[in-house]
Amino acid sequence: MGEKIRFGIVGCGGIARWHASAVQKIEKAKLAAVADSSAEQSEKWGKMYNVPWFADLGDMLGADIVDAVCICTPSGFHAQLAKQALLADKHVVVEKPMAITPDSMAQLLRAEEKSRAKICVISQLRFSPDIIEAKKYIDEGAIGKIVLADLSMKYYREPSYYKDSGWRGTIAMDGGALMNQGIHGVDLLRFLCGDIREIYARSATLVHNIEAEDTLSAAFLLESGGMGVMTVATSAYPGHKMRLEICGTEGSMVLEEGRLILAETKSGVKIKRDGGGKCGASNPFDIDFDLHLRQIDSFVEVLSSGGPFEPGAKEAAKTLAVIFAVHDSRKSGSSTAVKQFLYE
Numbered sequence: 001m002g003e004k005i006r007f008g009i010v011g012c013g014g015i016a017r018w019h020a021s022a023v024q025k026i027e028k029a030k031l032a033a034v035a036d037s038s039a040e041q042s043e044k045w046g047k048m049y050n051v052p053w054f055a056d057l058g059d060m061l062g063a064d065i066v067d068a069v070c071i072c073t074p075s076g077f078h079a080q081l082a083k084q085a086l087l088a089d090k091h092v093v094v095e096k097p098m099a100i101t102p103d104s105m106a107q108l109l110r111a112e113e114k115s116r117a118k119i120c121v122i123s124q125l126r127f128s129p130d131i132i133e134a135k136k137y138i139d140e141g142a143i144g145k146i147v148l149a150d151l152s153m154k155y156y157r158e159p160s161y162y163k164d165s166g167w168r169g170t171i172a173m174d175g176g177a178l179m180n181q182g183i184h185g186v187d188l189l190r191f192l193c194g195d196i197r198e199i200y201a202r203s204a205t206l207v208h209n210i211e212a213e214d215t216l217s218a219a220f221l222l223e224s225g226g227m228g229v230m231t232v233a234t235s236a237y238p239g240h241k242m243r244l245e246i247c248g249t250e251g252s253m254v255l256e257e258g259r260l261i262l263a264e265t266k267s268g269v270k271i272k273r274d275g276g277g278k279c280g281a282s283n284p285f286d287i288d289f290d291l292h293l294r295q296i297d298s299f300v301e302v303l304s305s306g307g308p309f310e311p312g313a314k315e316a317a318k319t320l321a322v323i324f325a326v327h328d329s330r331k332s333g334s335s336t337a338v339k340q341f342l343y344e
Contacts, residue, residue, distance in 0.1 A: 109314065
């Protein structure tokens with residue numbers, strides 16, 4: 001691998017801008033190619049960034065001009081494209097979710113095991129300084145044993161968000177409000193509170209004319225013994241910031257999006273901050289690319305040094321297992337154990 005890690009972007013849509021901006025700001029990386037199923041869009045991006053452009057990932061891989069691939073396509077293509085890149089021994093940065101079915105998730109993880117390459121699944125909230133601070137307090141026992149966790153993601157999407165897209169809101173390509181929007185909250189919940197053991201969920205499509213759910217609520221049990229609830233929606237006008245409240249035997253904390261806004265413990269920790277910052281509650285692109293930059297930069301450092309990367313694909317698979325359990329519960333009408341969807 002050369003001095004700079006050469007990145008290709010596959011899927012020249014909205015979120016790809018964050019990846020391109022991040023790669024361009026990282027000293028040890030450079031943007032080397034773009035690809036999109038739309039030849040017109042691919043050419044537009046190639047000329048905009050002055051790099052070669054391709055009609056599909058296979059052509060890009062065949063040209064042997066990239067070391068790593070950022071996958072920014074509709075969700076339903078993530079697993080197959082990531083698998084294709086890994087089997088060509090190209091490193092992968094893939095937007096969430098890395099897969100939307102248990103089978104495609106397992107195929108991707110098996111491909112990673114066969115490959116000499118590494119995979120980075122975007123979970124940018126884990127790289128927020130405030131989230132890292134909150135994790136430190138929890139790990140050090142500042143709030144004691146977690147007894148309650150309440151995740152609220154009452155987002156809103158305009159009808160045009162779904163109507164103007166051929167894939168958003170579909171089960172096969174989008175997966176629904178939990179898989180598309182809520183996955184960030186579920187991942188943050190797991191990161192801070194530990195794994196979920198069992199979940200009981202209900203969902204409905206109440207506002208939008210789409211195939212998948214736009215409103216969902218669930219009750220769950222943590223492996224540690226605590227319990228909690230989650231609410232995820234794209235139906236809650238005008239859209240509200242993601243909020244995670246965590247209560248323990250020694251204290252509590254409240255987070256909004258990537259910010260720790262309240263904390264108070266018996267040991268003397270006392271925090272009160274403004275939530276502030278950009279938020280995708282109403283507009284999915286009204287977010288700062290800084291956390292994407294932090295995560296991709298961390299991945300580049302690992303690729304340069306040869307060490308392990310976290311959170312990797314197997315950690316992302318544990319978050320997906322929770323989502324698969326939610327879907328199973330809402331279909332069966334009973335609670336579902338998460339462990340049956342964990343990759344072994």
